[in-house]
Amino acid sequence: xxxxTQTPRHLVMGMTNKKSLKCEQHLGHNAMYWYKQSAKKxxxxxxxxxxxxxxxxxxxxxxxSPECPNSSHLFLHLxxxxxxxSALYLCASSQDVGTNTQYFGPGTRLTVL
Amino acid sequence: AQSVAQPEDQVNVAEGNPLTVKCTYxxxxxxxxxxxxxxxxxxxxxxxxxxxxxxxxxxxxxxxxEFNKSQTSFHLKKPSALVSDSALYFCAVRDGNNDMRFGAGTRLTVKx
Numbered sequence: 001x002x003x004x005t006q007t008p009r010h011l012v013m014g015m016t017n018k019k020s021l022k023c024e025q026h027l028g029h030n031a032m033y034w035y036k037q038s039a040k041k042x043x044x045x046x047x048x049x050x051x052x053x054x055x056x057x058x059x060x061x062x063x064x065s066p067e068c069p070n071s072s073h074l075f076l077h078l079x080x081x082x083x084x085x086s087a088l089y090l091c092a093s094s095q096d097v098g099t100n101t102q103y104f105g106p107g108t109r110l111t112v113l
Numbered sequence: 114a115q116s117v118a119q120p121e122d123q124v125n126v127a128e129g130n131p132l133t134v135k136c137t138y139x140x141x142x143x144x145x146x147x148x149x150x151x152x153x154x155x156x157x158x159x160x161x162x163x164x165x166x167x168x169x170x171x172x173x174x175x176x177x178x179e180f181n182k183s184q185t186s187f188h189l190k191k192p193s194a195l196v197s198d199s200a201l202y203f204c205a206v207r208d209g210n211n212d213m214r215f216g217a218g219t220r221l222t223v224k225x
Contacts, residue, residue, distance in 0.1 A: 004156070040122070043157075043203065043215035056212075090156055101147070102213070104156035 003027040004105035006091050012111045013081065021076040021108045023091030031097040032074040034066060037088040037107070049074060050097045081112045115140035115208040119216035126194045127224055134189040134219045136178075136204030145207040146187040148178055151218070152200045160202075163187060174198070194223040 003026045013019050025032065034046040048056035049068040063085075065077040074091055088109050092102040117138045126132045138144055145164050149157040161172025168180045178189045189202060199222050207213040 006156075040217060042117075042217045043205075045213065092157075101159050101162060102157075103159065104149075106154070106156045 004091060004093055004103050006089075006105035006108050008108060009106065010109045010111075012113065013078070014113050015081060015083075017081075018077070018079040020078065021089055021091075021110075023074040023076075023105055025072055025074075025091075025093040025103070025105075027093060027103060029093040029095050029103075030071055031094045031100075032068060032071075033092040033094075033102065034074065034076055035090040035092065037090055043090070046076075048097060055097060078110075081110075083112050086110055086112045115144070115206050115212065115214050117204050117206045117214055117216045119202075119204055119219045121219050122217075123220050123222070125222045125224065128196050129193050132191050132194040132198070132221065132223070134202050134204075134221060136187045136189065136216060137185050138187060138204070138206045139185065140206055140208045142208055144187075146178075146180060147205040147207070147213075148172065148176070148187075148189050149203045149205065149215075150200045151203065157203060160189070194221075196223050196225055199223045 005024050007022045030051050032049045036044040046060045047066045052068045063080050067075040088107045090107045091105040094100040094102045147162045148160040151157045160176050161170050163170045163180045171177045176191050201218045201220050203218050204216040
């Protein structure tokens with residue numbers, strides 16, 4: 001619907017598992033973002049990439065590892081997560097990092113058991 | 114650092130009545146203000162933004178928002194609510210350093 005796709009849409013994993021979230025944007029944008037959405041809390045910006053370089057890392061634990069192989073793809077690698085990491089993880093993109101509108105994907109609903 | 118507050122967790126209105134979802138902000142420098150809507154099991158969708166110019170901004174689905182610098186507010190409004198407007202609404206602010214912060218969201222319920 002918005003040109004930003006995320007897979008998988010739902011993921012259940014144990015604390016010792018390793019998994020990856022994938023985001024792809026078809027809008028020709030230069031900036032991509034990972035957000036964490038927990039119930040009744042503001043969206044938490046996790047990482048920002050501009051032209052495949054990480055420009056922002058908001059004190060995110062190292063068990064979350066982002067990767068941006070090109071301007072269209074963004075990954076979030078997960079390992080040894082905690083139950084409190086259960087949330088909706090949203091990917092977004094924008095033309096550039098600036099005042100431009102961000103376009104969001106549908107999110108991945110992550111449950112850590 | 115910039116911040117944004119949405120003072121109401123929940124807003125309930127009857128269909129056909131006007132609706133207002135409140136947002137106040139704190140930012141150094143000129144604010145860039147946004148409203149997004151999130152329907153169940155969906156990502157956030159852009160509604161409208163204020164960058165500069167007219168204080169009244171018109172957006173998608175008949176929504177509008179008024180930028181009030183003296184009150185540091187950017188309330189979202191619609192003259193006549195629809196049941197299909199029921200969703201979670203997020204206000205966001207970006208400062209001159211390009212850091213973007215979202216509010217906690219306001220759940221709007223429009224009853225028939």
